Amino acid sequence: MQKSIQELKIPHKKKNNFQYFVTVSLGVAIQRPTDKSSSQDLINAADKALYKAKEQGRNRWVFAAKL
Incomplete structure (x- = not known):
């Protein structure tokens, strides 16, 4: 997902x-x-x-695992 968005090269409107x-x-x-786990924990x-x-x-991106 991250790479796909980057490859679109959409100009940032706040930058000239x-x-x-x-x-x-x-x-x-x-x-x-x-x-004991909940969806809110995730x-x-x-x-x-x-x-x-x-x-x-x-x-x-940062990955967090709660195993």
């Missing part, structure tokens, strides 16, 4: 320079279901991973 294109940062998470893990990706810069 054609060097900048729309990119995407992602937080990806997986979780092994248990009696969402929280993906959200935390997304913020880590954003801290690292543009066009990044």
Whole structure:
């Protein structure tokens, strides 16, 4: 998904320079279901991973596993 968006080379409207294109940062998470886990736990893990990706810069992804 990330690569496909990057290859579209959509100009970034807030940048006046054609060097900048729309990119995407992602937080990806997986979780092994248990009696104590919830879907919200998975969402929280993906959200935390997304913020880590954003801290690292543009066009990044971070993976979080709760196994």
